Amino acid sequence: MKSQSSQRSHSNQRRASPSLSTWVQIHRKTALQSWQRLLKTPASSFATVFVIAVGLLLPALLYGVSANLSSVLDNLNGTAQISLFMDNGSTASELRRLSEDLLSDHAISSVALISSEQALEEFSAATGLSDLSQQLSDNPLPATLVVTPVNADPESVATLAARLEGTSHVELVRVDSQWIQRLAAASQLVAVSGQILTIVVVLGLFFIVGNTIRLAIENRRDEITVVKLVGGTDAFAARPFLYSGMYYGLGGGMLATVLQFAIFIGFNSALQDLLQLYESNFHLQGFGFTSSAALVLGGGAIGWLGAVLASFRQIAAISP
Amino acid sequence: MIKFDNVSKRYTGGHEALSAISFEIGTGEMAFITGRSGAGKSSLLKLILAMERASTGALFVDGVNINRLSRRQIAQHRRKIGAVFQDHQLLFDRCVFDNVALPLEICGYWPQDARRRVRAALDKVDLLRKERLYPEMLSGGEQQRVGIARAVVNRPSIILADEPTGNLDPDLSADVMNVFQQFRDVGVSLLVASHDISLISNLDCRTITLEAGKITEDYRGGGG
Numbered sequence: 359m360k361s362q363s364s365q366r367s368h369s370n371q372r373r374a375s376p377s378l379s380t381w382v383q384i385h386r387k388t389a390l391q392s393w394q395r396l397l398k399t400p401a402s403s404f405a406t407v408f409v410i411a412v413g414l415l416l417p418a419l420l421y422g423v424s425a426n427l428s429s430v431l432d433n434l435n436g437t438a439q440i441s442l443f444m445d446n447g448s449t450a451s452e453l454r455r456l457s458e459d460l461l462s463d464h465a466i467s468s469v470a471l472i473s474s475e476q477a478l479e480e481f482s483a484a485t486g487l488s489d490l491s492q493q494l495s496d497n498p499l500p501a502t503l504v505v506t507p508v509n510a511d512p513e514s515v516a517t518l519a520a521r522l523e524g525t526s527h528v529e530l531v532r533v534d535s536q537w538i539q540r541l542a543a544a545s546q547l548v549a550v551s552g553q554i555l556t557i558v559v560v561l562g563l564f565f566i567v568g569n570t571i572r573l574a575i576e577n578r579r580d581e582i583t584v585v586k587l588v589g590g591t592d593a594f595a596a597r598p599f600l601y602s603g604m605y606y607g608l609g610g611g612m613l614a615t616v617l618q619f620a621i622f623i624g625f626n627s628a629l630q631d632l633l634q635l636y637e638s639n640f641h642l643q644g645f646g647f648t649s650s651a652a653l654v655l656g657g658g659a660i661g662w663l664g665a666v667l668a669s670f671r672q673i674a675a676i677s678p
Numbered sequence: 679m680i681k682f683d684n685v686s687k688r689y690t691g692g693h694e695a696l697s698a699i700s701f702e703i704g705t706g707e708m709a710f711i712t713g714r715s716g717a718g719k720s721s722l723l724k725l726i727l728a729m730e731r732a733s734t735g736a737l738f739v740d741g742v743n744i745n746r747l748s749r750r751q752i753a754q755h756r757r758k759i760g761a762v763f764q765d766h767q768l769l770f771d772r773c774v775f776d777n778v779a780l781p782l783e784i785c786g787y788w789p790q791d792a793r794r795r796v797r798a799a800l801d802k803v804d805l806l807r808k809e810r811l812y813p814e815m816l817s818g819g820e821q822q823r824v825g826i827a828r829a830v831v832n833r834p835s836i837i838l839a840d841e842p843t844g845n846l847d848p849d850l851s852a853d854v855m856n857v858f859q860q861f862r863d864v865g866v867s868l869l870v871a872s873h874d875i876s877l878i879s880n881l882d883c884r885t886i887t888l889e890a891g892k893i894t895e896d897y898r899g900g901g902g
Contacts, residue, residue, distance in 0.1 A: 380789075381786070383789055384783065387789075581769050581771070584769055584780070585784070586756075587729070587761065587767060588756060588780055588781045589753050589756035589757035589759075589784050589785070590780075590784045591784075592749065594784055
């Protein structure tokens, strides 16, 4: 046992008021301890990480599908066309005059004229019913003006189509991009489902992380009691658990990224085979660095926040 | 430093552990609280640590009314007190060194500074060679001394000890008392609950005797 002089010898030395480097050192130590604690129970830690990864993967995949659909739509939107079916009474000169009128319209970039004869020829060639067309005394097909609008977005195409509706000799106006609009609506649906699923999944992950953390706190109740008895605040007692929650979330985010990448590779090779048949040069997208980073950081944030929500009330309830 | 003013503690269920207790411990004063088990010794210490709240009366520590502290203030209040618990209250997944370092960690000490202080405290209780061991590898007496080292490591202005020599042989008990007296000599107030009559009479300190929650004797002592 030491004498009194040595007992007080350091009493006037620096007692670190919360300076930044002390704060960093203390946090680093807590972070390391929490990490080591997770590694002590690898199976259950991995189970939590895996559940979080699957949860994050579902909305991530939906977002991927939705992003790819909209890039497909962007490509297709440039190809919107409006077909004007003329009545049978319109003559060739009238058709020419009308197409010139249309060309002067600033909303229209080009006009192609398909006469009723051309239409019949195409029809015969396409269907192989050339005999039938020869037997007809009258050509039943109308002449058509195919209008390509300047603005290809669905709204301006629809406006233009409505305006062309009233043109003389035009019997029927049909927008050829209706299936694109349907695809756009479907894509919108996917995007909205993605958003709803995200909300549900985030709530679910809060519960999963919260439950895991609650269990950990219950297992270490004695330790929290001791920490509080020697003057630890609730925040101090909660800190290791917040790190655990963040690790779970980050781990889940990383695993989700890996799984997403594996699915992408598997799906992409099948897709490229299919696309080759259509001679398309479409490439899957939405699985780049940004989305991976968002997945990992988002997972970490969810884990941390879930731990915050779970731990504070429970730690406050332990009051020796 | 510590002032009980007509303090009573009644637990739910009606049991009155302390009734109308009044006494005062000055700065640099060392006092024993003695009495049979169940006399209210532990309740009294718990009140000072704000582990329990007084049912009536006022309890002042360093001029602050303990009954009025918020959660956060309670944490701050406990940092001024070094407490030795009867059941040691050690962390079994941390080594001796880390157990003793806990109060310093909580107060945000510079780690190098903390290391020096922990070593000094462990040296005082003669456990420096066991700093890397875990509490479960230690005997009851050694665990008790780890608890004492943790209580003094932060250089508190008050030390509370609940049967600190309960697991120690007479030599070690005397050593612990020696450490306590060193702290008293530099102005620390100590309140030690004990029923080790021979130890108490040897020291001839102030001794407050409790019986069924009441003070029956307040011996002022010659040595303390």
